[in-house]
Amino acid sequence: MINLDIARWVKAxxxxxxxxxxxxxxxxxxxxxxxxxxxxxxxxxxxLYEHRWWLWLLALVFLSLWFAQLVPGVTDxxxxxxxxxxxxxxxxxxxxxxxxxxxxxLTHKQQSVALARSDPDAVSLVHKGxxxxxxxxxxxxxxxxxxxxxxVWKHMRFHPDSVWGHWDPNATEVPRALAALRGRISRxxxxxxxxxxxxxxx
Numbered sequence: 266m267i268n269l270d271i272a273r274w275v276k277a278x279x280x281x282x283x284x285x286x287x288x289x290x291x292x293x294x295x296x297x298x299x300x301x302x303x304x305x306x307x308x309x310x311x312x313l314y315e316h317r318w319w320l321w322l323l324a325l326v327f328l329s330l331w332f333a334q335l336v337p338g339v340t341d342x343x344x345x346x347x348x349x350x351x352x353x354x355x356x357x358x359x360x361x362x363x364x365x366x367x368x369x370x371l372t373h374k375q376q377s378v379a380l381a382r383s384d385p386d387a388v389s390l391v392h393k394g395x396x397x398x399x400x401x402x403x404x405x406x407x408x409x410x411x412x413x414x415x416x417v418w419k420h421m422r423f424h425p426d427s428v429w430g431h432w433d434p435n436a437t438e439v440p441r442a443l444a445a446l447r448g449r450i451s452r453x454x455x456x457x458x459x460x461x462x463x464x465x466x467x
Contacts, residue, residue, distance in 0.1 A: 278330070283338070286331040293324035349416045352394035356427050359393075361442075362386045367395060367428050368439075369446050370413060371421050377412040378450055387411055 281289075297320035360369075363386050372376055378401070380387040390396040396411040413421070421428050432439055 269270035278326075281330070283331050283334045286327050286334065290324050290331060293327065296320055297324065299349065348394075352414075352417065353420055353427075355393050355395075357430070359395075359430070360386070360389075361432075363390055363393075363395075364428065364430055364432075365442055365446055366390060367413070368432075369423060369443055369450070371428050372443065376418050377410050379406045379408055379410050382451065384449075395443045 297317050366378065366380070366386055367390075370376065383389075387396060391398070391411070395413065397418055398409055399412045428452055
């Protein structure tokens with residue numbers, strides 16, 4: 266029975282979130298450093314204070330568990346940040362057609378666009394991390410909506426020059442290229458609106 270209680274306590278403590286472990290560590294340190302006369306006249310606290318080495322031991326345990334849970338989270342956050350930087354660093358190597366899709370979204374202030382699934386530029390942008398197919402989106406055999414990830418969209422809004430690249434915003438070829446892309450997008454939107462064709466049943 267005692268072993269079961271100990272195992273239950275250990276499981277409960279190790280399952281605490283990092284912020285709760287930090288609070289418990291802080292309380293143990295404060296109680297261990299308080300003068301004897303400052304403690305509330307509660308028997309468990311008085312007994313614990315008389316054996317304050319238990320407080321330091323508990324503080325060490327809570328601190329160790331806090332670090333053990335914190336380190337993987339920090340590592341994952343750093344890994345995601347490095348991956349995002351890698352995606353953004355590939356902006357300079359985009360082809361003109363790939364850049365045009367991002368530019369269309371930026372100039373129209375929309376974070377998603379409907380493109381044919383077989384569109385080579387859309388496939389390339391998905392592979393490079395600049396477009397994703399949202400979960401739960403209506404996916405047709407011919408076309409589907411593509412969305413720009415939030416971190417890419419934020420970078421595009423604050424650094425539009427990185428999307429324009431070598432193009433001049435005042436150049437005459439840019440509106441023509443955007444108009445041609447608008448036609449491709451319109452056809453993809455119409456395909457999404459049309460019901461899928463079902464073959465004859467034999």
